[in-house]
Each structure stands twice: as C-alpha cells, then as structure tokens.
Amino acid sequence: MRRWTAAVAVGGALALGLTGCGLPAGVDGELTNSWQPIPEPSPFVPPAEVCHPGDFAETAYLSSYSPVDCTTPHRVETAHVGTFGAEAAEATAPPAQGSPEIRVAYAECDSATSEYVGADWRLGRLWVGVAVPSPAAWEGGARWFRCDVTEVTNVEDNGGTASRTASLRDVLAEPSPLHLTCYAVRNDDNGAIDTMPAEECDEPHNAEFAGVWQAPDIEYPTRDRDWNQFHTECRKVIGRYADVPLDGNLQFRTGVISLPGGAAEWAAGNRGVRCYLWLDERNVERSLKDAGTEGLPIQYE
Structure with missing residues (x-):
C-alpha cells in the first residue's frame, strides 16, 4: 500500500513537473520572432500653431524653447513647420540666411502664413521670418524650419514687435485693426x-x-x-x-x-x-x- 501510495505521489509530482514545462495556448516557444525592433531615436520637431513669449530668432535653440498658450502675452506665433529638401538636408550645418535653401523655405512660409492668417500677410501689420535648428540639433538630425509670424506696430516706420494675447489665425480674413489703411x-x-x-x-x-x-x-x-x-x-x-x-x-x-x-x-x-x-x-x-x-x-x- 505504501509503495502504491508512494508511486502515486511520485507520479503526481512528475505530472506536475511536466505541466510546469508545457506551453500555454498560442505560444510557439520562439523568444525573439515577435519582438518589435527598438525604434531609432528621432530629433525634436517643434509643432505649429503655438506662441512664444520672446522676439523672433533666426536660430531656434531647444534650450530656449518655451511655447505658451496664445491667449497669454506673446510676441511670435509659429504658423507652419516645414522640412528642408534632400539637397539642403545633406549639408553639415543649417542653411544660412539668404541662401538658396532659405529662399525655398521662405517661399513655403510665405504661402503657408498667408493661408494661416486668412489673406496675404503683407496686407496687415505683420512680419514673417524663417527659423532654423541650432547647429547641434542639425548634427543630431533635425531638418525642420519654422515659419514664425509676428505683429508689428508699424510696417512703414520699421515699428517694433507688438505683444499679443490672441492667435493670428484668420486675423486678416475679415476687416481687422491689423489691416493697412x-x-x-x-x-x-x-x-x-x-x-x-x-x-x-x-x-x-x-x-x-x-x-x-x-x-x-x-x-x-x-x-x-x-x-x-x-x-x-x-x-x-x-x-x-x-x-x-x-x-x-x-x-x-x-x-x-x-x-x-x-x-x-x-x-x-x-x-x-x-x-x-x-x-x-x-x-x-x-x-x-x-x-x-x-x-x-x-x-x-
């Protein structure tokens, strides 16, 4: 009786051991064939339709990037973010102001900003600039450019930058105090x-x-x-x-x-x-x- 009981006990232990080594339903036993590869780190790309408290800068450093809600005081608004073409992207440094690459970017900013504000932005007290990544960000793979628009106090007398508490989106679509008259x-x-x-x-x-x-x-x-x-x-x-x-x-x-x-x-x-x-x-x-x-x-x- 004891041998039989012992035999049964050992058999039960063996069964438990086999059960513990078995594979649950849906598992094939291959450890790596379903893992997704770890993605390559991607450089930071700033969003459009955000506002910035400081004045426009041709080089946009990540260390000074601190966008604010457009209902709070600000001086610059990003209307559009574009990407430099392949030829410009192959350069070892960001395009210089006045370069052919910047002129291509400016043309895109010109059109995108006019669409953003609701009419040709030159019909109002507005100014548009192209901001590029810092050299360090460019080396890290950043290839974007920012289309920044700002209200100025007077385009005729080279007036200064105005502080706003509202977005410029569609501001020229209807009669506005910003229109030149x-x-x-x-x-x-x-x-x-x-x-x-x-x-x-x-x-x-x-x-x-x-x-x-x-x-x-x-x-x-x-x-x-x-x-x-x-x-x-x-x-x-x-x-x-x-x-x-x-x-x-x-x-x-x-x-x-x-x-x-x-x-x-x-x-x-x-x-x-x-x-x-x-x-x-x-x-x-x-x-x-x-x-x-x-x-x-x-x-x-």
Missing part, C-alpha cells in the same frame, strides 16, 4: 518722407495703402533707376485700386510710396512690395478705393 505722411525739411503714422480714413490724411506688387527675382533697389521700376509697378497697383486708367496721366493723379522689406528680407526671398498712393500736400477724408477719376483727378500744377 490710411496714413498722414509727414515730410522732413528736404521734402522727403519723414514719418507716416496710421490715420483713420475719415480723418484728414494724404496716403493710403493700395496693395502689393510681387516683384520678380531682381536686385534690391539701391539706385534711382531701380526705384523707378518699383514706383512704376506700384502706380499700376494704385490705378487698379482707385479704378483710374493705367495710362501716362496716372503719374499726374497721385504720388507713390513703394516699400519693400529690408535688404535682409529681400535676400531671404521676400519679393512683396507694399504700394501706397500719396497725395503729398493734399488731404482727403475718405478712402480712395474705387474713387475713379473724380477721386484722383489729374493735377496740372
């Missing part, structure tokens, strides 16, 4: 334009924003003959804005102020030139949009 140009002692502060169009003023001329890929104007081309093209913008004939008499109906961005912006690829009609010493108290020949008569003196 009318101005009271003031001349210096030599008759040249000194300042042109904004003015309500129903108040006395002598200048008005008419639109944007998209210049071809030409040199930044430095000589009178360069500026003459800019003024000629801006007069056409003014003529269409005021609904007057684009003929030889246009130059006798209105003066013109042609404002491209600075030389650095031009080198980056900004070819948009803001065009303003200018009545010099005359003042009006209405907008001259679609004013026709009565609103912009030929000035014989």
